[in-house]
Amino acid sequence: xxxxxxxxxxxxxxxxxxxxxxxxxxxxxxxxxxxxxxxxxxxxxxxxxxxxxxxxxxxxxxxxxxxxxxxxx
Amino acid sequence: xxxxxxxxxxxxxxxxxxxxxxxxxxxxxxxxxxxxxxxxxxxxxxxxxxxxxxxxxxxxxxxxxxxxxxxxxxxxxxxxxxxxxxxxxxxxxxxxxxxxxxxxxxxxxxxxxxxxxxxxxxxxxxxxxxxxxxxxxxxxxxxxxxxxxxxxxxxxxxxxxxxxxxxxxxxxxxxxxxxxxxxxxxxxxxxxxxxxxxxxxxxxxxxxxxxxxxxxxxxxxxxxxxxxxxxxxxxxxxxxxxxxxxxxxxxxxxxxxxxxxxxxxxxxxxxxxxxxxxxxxxxxxxxxxxxxxxxxxxxxxxxxxxxxxxxxxxxxxxxxxxxxxxxxxxxxxxxxxxxxxxxxxxxxxx
Numbered sequence: 001x002x003x004x005x006x007x008x009x010x011x012x013x014x015x016x017x018x019x020x021x022x023x024x025x026x027x028x029x030x031x032x033x034x035x036x037x038x039x040x041x042x043x044x045x046x047x048x049x050x051x052x053x054x055x056x057x058x059x060x061x062x063x064x065x066x067x068x069x070x071x072x073x
Numbered sequence: 074x075x076x077x078x079x080x081x082x083x084x085x086x087x088x089x090x091x092x093x094x095x096x097x098x099x100x101x102x103x104x105x106x107x108x109x110x111x112x113x114x115x116x117x118x119x120x121x122x123x124x125x126x127x128x129x130x131x132x133x134x135x136x137x138x139x140x141x142x143x144x145x146x147x148x149x150x151x152x153x154x155x156x157x158x159x160x161x162x163x164x165x166x167x168x169x170x171x172x173x174x175x176x177x178x179x180x181x182x183x184x185x186x187x188x189x190x191x192x193x194x195x196x197x198x199x200x201x202x203x204x205x206x207x208x209x210x211x212x213x214x215x216x217x218x219x220x221x222x223x224x225x226x227x228x229x230x231x232x233x234x235x236x237x238x239x240x241x242x243x244x245x246x247x248x249x250x251x252x253x254x255x256x257x258x259x260x261x262x263x264x265x266x267x268x269x270x271x272x273x274x275x276x277x278x279x280x281x282x283x284x285x286x287x288x289x290x291x292x293x294x295x296x297x298x299x300x301x302x303x304x305x306x307x308x309x310x311x312x313x314x315x316x317x318x319x320x321x322x323x324x325x326x327x328x329x330x331x332x333x334x335x336x337x338x339x340x341x342x343x344x345x346x347x348x349x350x351x352x353x354x355x356x357x358x359x360x361x362x363x364x365x366x367x368x369x370x371x372x373x374x375x376x377x378x379x380x381x382x383x384x385x386x387x388x389x390x391x392x393x394x395x396x397x398x399x400x401x402x403x404x405x406x407x408x409x410x411x412x413x414x415x416x417x418x419x420x421x422x423x
Contacts, residue, residue: 002196031077031234040080041230048225054234059234 013050019057020050027056030063078230083306090159094166101127102170122181127262129174131274134258136167137251138278145289147326153370161227164247168224171217178210209261216253219246232351243351255279307395307402310334313341314420316401321365323356324403329354332392334403335365335376339423342376342415343392343403349374350387378413391415396422 024042028035049056080085105128105350110416117123140163146153156163178309182188191210194200200208223244232240255275263271308324316322316336323346325331331346333356344357344365360366364382365372374381377390388411391403399422 001198002192005196032230035078037078038080041078041228044080044228045230047221048228048231051222051225053237067404 012053016050016053019053020046023049023053023056023060027060027063030067031060033067078228080228087162088161091154091162094159094163098132098166098170101132101135102193109220118184119181119400122177122184124179126174126181129177130258131172133167133171133174134254134274134278136170137247137254138282140164140167141251141282142404144284145285147357148354149292151283154357157338157369164220165224165227168217168220171220175213175217190257204260207260208259212253212260216250216257219250219253223247223250229350237349237352251282262362266276280392303397303402306406307397307404310403311403312399313396313401313422316341316360319360323354325405330407332405333365333401334394335360336402336418337363337376339396339420340376340415341401341418342379343394344374344376344379345390345392345407347389348372349389350382355389358373377415378411379413 023031024046028037030041077148102125105122109124109127111122113120113124115124143153143160145162147157149284179191182191185282194208195211195214197208200206201211209315217365223246226235226240226243235243254257255278258271258275261273303394309315310322310324313336316334318336318338321333321335323331323333324344331342331354333346334343335356336340337360344355345352348355348369350367350372353367353372355367355374358366360376361373363375365376366373372381372387373385374387374389379391381387390407390410391412391414392407393414394404395404396418398414401418
């Protein structure tokens with residue numbers, strides 16, 4: 001039980017770090033297309049993006065889909 | 074406000090606030106450790122680390138108590154509003170102190186080469202059913218996780234990204250963290266040490282937070298109940314001169330949102346009392362440079378239509394206002410955000 005919990009948490013954290021880094025470097029331009037974001041602000045947002053990665057991923061996908069629809073129109 | 078993001082928007086007031094806060098935290102931890110060192114001189118390294126664990130843990134508990142008290146204190150006395158402005162920096166610092174507490178705990182196990190004992194303690198599931206010997210460190214870890222989520226999402230970006238409703242709900246978890254910390258202490262160190270100081274600190278902290286919230290809530294409820302409503306449902310605010318110039322009176326119909334009725338010279342207008350930024354109490358703010366200014370973070374809106382001045386785009390709900398037999402009245406039916414609704418007051422009534 002303890003081993004499963006440990007590996008589960010480690011997997012969640014690993015996914016969070018990968019998705020968090022991708023989001024603050026690439027995803028922000030899609031989620032906030034008209035905002036300027038400084039590099040220190042991106043670093044500051046990384047822990048939040050990592051811990052809330054399922055929500056971040058969902059919003060990122062929504063923003064990508066909305067951008068595609070906008071381009072198609 | 075809505076055009077660009079920086080890591081921290083420093084100004085002189087924030088620097089002073091943070092400087093005082095850091096100095097107070099450093100003084101408390103150093104003072105606590107020094108007194109403990111004198112009373113119980115450590116003979117081994119783990120004993121010395123234990124002093125730092127206690128110092129940082131006590132500091133984090135007191136900081137949480139202060140954070141939870143700032144809100145009701147500011148409602149009871151406007152002088153405490155200054156403490157409210159930078160509460161997020163206070164929260165992040167509290168997380169860092171709690172993290173240091175956890176760091177010292179890990180080093181306490183590490184110097185004795187028994188870190189696996191901590192894991193065993195946390196994963197002995199049958200102990201979770203006990204009162205005595207409950208794995209209280211798990212409660213502390215859970216509180217630390219809540220504080221981490223709050224610190225990590227404290228920036229304005231997260232307010233925009235998560236939406237104010239979700240962000241506010243997430244940050245209400247501070248009360249959960251406080252409860253976890255109280256249980257962490259009550260089931261932990263309080264079980265092992267027979268001193269009156271620990272229960273006194275817990276009861277004092279929890280009691281003061283609860284009493285302040287009750288008094289602030291009771292006072293606001295009493296204010297809401299004292300509002301007169303006309304046959305058409307308009308709420309009487311009072312004569313125009315009773316509304317402070319460049320300030321507001323806050324009113325609310327029964328069960329409805331609070332409305333801030335502002336006066337700027339002879340112009341009277343009504344806006345929702347909730348700031349679009351973080352639901353701050355707009356009616357406790359002032360009119361500065363012709364704009365209603367939120368007391369929490371300085372967000373500004375025009376009194377005439379509730380719109381933030383360009384280039385900002387935030388809009389507030391406005392309410393219709395009239396003067397009936399010398400009394401300012403407000404229609405509690407909200408208008409669409411950004412609808413012009415302010416009126417001019419005849420000079421003979423001011």
